Amino acid sequence: MRRRLRAAESAALGLLLLLSAACGSRLPESDFEHRGTPTTPAAGTTPIRVGIITSATSPVGAAAFTGPRDGAEAWFERLNARGGIDGRPVEVRLCDDGGSGVGNNECVHRLIDGNDGNNVVALVATTALDYAGASRVSHARVPDIGGQPIGAAYDTYPHLYGIYGSLAPRDGTVGWGGRLYGGTEVYRYFAREHGARTAAVVSYNQAASAAYARLVVRGLKAEGYDVVTEEVDFALPNFRAAAADLKEQGADLVLDALDTHGNARLCEALDDVGAEITAKVTNVQNWTSTVPEDYKDSPRCRNALWATGSSRNYEDTDQAAVREFRDGTEKLGTHSQWQLEGWAAAMWFTEAARACAQAGTGVTRACVDDFMNRSGGDGQGNGEGDDGYTADGLLIPVRFERAAEPPRTRWTCLSVARWQDGRGWVSQGDMNADCFDVPQLAYRP
Known part of the structure; x- marks a missing residue:
């Protein structure tokens, strides 16, 4: 794969x-x-x-x-x-x-x-x-x-x-x-699985945040979304005004170019204005067991949190490799x-x-x-690990191909989980089956 x-x-x-x-x-x-x-x-x-x-x-x-x-x-x-x-x-x-x-x-x-x-x-x-x-x-x-x-x-x-x-x-x-x-697999997933068609992107009026937001907007438009953009002041962000506009626009998805604190405040504002969204999409760094604490003031938005990544959900203890990880990290207290x-x-x-x-x-x-x-494979069918490294199934196959030219499209797979109070992060499908052939969009880091 x-x-x-x-x-x-x-x-x-x-x-x-x-x-x-x-x-x-x-x-x-x-x-x-x-x-x-x-x-x-x-x-x-x-x-x-x-x-x-x-x-x-x-x-x-x-x-x-x-x-x-x-x-x-x-x-x-x-x-x-x-x-x-x-x-x-x-x-x-x-x-x-x-x-x-x-x-x-x-x-x-x-x-x-x-x-x-x-x-x-x-x-x-x-x-x-x-x-x-x-x-x-x-x-x-x-x-x-x-x-x-x-x-x-x-x-x-x-x-x-x-x-x-x-x-x-x-x-x-x-x-x-x-x-x-970067690929558009996240946006393709929500369009295919949940019928999402309108997406909002929230960013700060700061260079790095705005640059990433522009990349997200390009990816969403490539997948046919109607896109709403919201920019908040980095020093004095008015998340409530942004949330009210998102409610008015009827966005299915909310994505952002914010830090963790900003994410939590945006979620709180979405709850305060009564916004109904299909998913508040975050990334692997925020895929943690501390969600109840981080989002304690926004129960509705908290239960609309979705995370995407390239590794098997740490909650999937039906998998032997995940059970070993959980046993080995039990003393850490959080996961x-x-x-x-x-x-x-x-x-x-x-x-x-x-x-x-x-x-x-x-x-x-x-x-x-x-x-x-x-x-990691050599991309030429010659390496003993040409299918990629998986860490006993914990990772979507990892490869190092050294392609001479960047790909225009790419067959990509996605690990997806949704937060549910009382259950934690619940996997949505299988990460080796949620796969798409998606365009690859260029950007300068």
């Missing part, structure tokens, strides 16, 4: 940048941690070291970027409790880059080219607000596995393997000549789709390391990188 681009979702996550311009400072030693194994390794056994870079103390809030890190850590803890990789424990080295480019470069330096002999073999589940060190990681040929594409790095550099895959050449230039492409994707990224590294160990080549950067290229 062919893998879709996640460019549109990357742009949505990039809107976090509108909250603050991250200023950088050098990291104190306390921000660079290593975590060993909860079990005692055999005498003479050396650990396999991996690094996780996270903007844990970024200007957009302490919890904004920590989901993938928490999921990956939980996987490695469970793995070590079961004996590690061929008897070798995995040592996780954490670095908080503070959400700044300076801090990110510092983390990259410490993890991949330090002088203490403890360099990591790979990065896993990178979630950085400003991945300024991406070119340095690529130049050092360090595989970066399962990172979240907040920005264009995973569609720019070789040796970086985003959790959603990429079709781009990844030759050091963003996408194809500086352009990335999210980003945690599941971080767990899947750690699984991916583990499969690569095991393959290298069993082949007798040793768990090296080069061997792990070679496995990543093969497990």
Whole structure:
């Protein structure tokens, strides 16, 4: 099954940048941690070291970027409790880059080219607000596995393997000549499954928010929607006025280019004016168990929340792989789709390391990188993983194809869930069956 681009979702996550311009400072030693194994390794056994870079103390809030890190850590803890990789424990080295480019470069330096002999073999589940060190990681040929594409790095550099895959050449230039492409599958889904024909797009009067809103409007119009646009002031947003106009216009769908706080306030305003909508559509970052708290003042809108993504709903405990994830992350208290994707990224590294160990080549950067290229397919029908990587069914097949030309259309699949009070996120159909051949629209990140 062919893998879709996640460019549109990357742009949505990039809107976090509108909250603050991250200023950088050098990291104190306390921000660079290593975590060993909860079990005692055999005498003479050396650990396999991996690094996780996270903007844990970024200007957009302490919890904004920590989901993938928490999921990956939980996987490695469970793995070590079961004996590690061929008897070798995995040592996780954490670095908080503070959400700044300076801090990110510092983390990259410490993890991949330090002088203490403890360099990591790979990065896993990178979630950085400003991945300024991406070119340095690529130049050092360090595989970066399962990172979240907040920005264009995973569609720019070789040796970086985003959790959603990429079709781009990844030759050091963003996408194809500086352009990335996003599909219209989300809009096609709501038109086909729910008969939606009128959509509203709400944005701030801020450059990043407005740019993403324009991309959403283009996608909706390509799918035949009548589109209503609403712009609110970033400093003093009047969400009630926007909500009242949306009610008057009779929008079926509401999509936005807002931050999480803005989403919650928009939902509250929609409830206040009595707007009836088919769906308030959000993305994977907001696919969490904290919805009752985040949307506590808007019960009607809360129960119209829909999330879309490329990974299996963390509530689908009828699936063995999801049950294992839930068991392994029980102590976290809350659950999210980003945690599941971080767990899947750690699984991916583990499969690569095991393959290298069993082949007798040793768990090296080069061997792990070679496995990543093969497990994600090469698009030519030659790789052993040509159908893409699925993390035991947790991911829609992930591929890295290095297409010479951008696709005009793409066969894409979609994971969809709806929030329902008392039940949580309820999957809508099967993510490997909700598939469409949709146009790909260009944009500059």
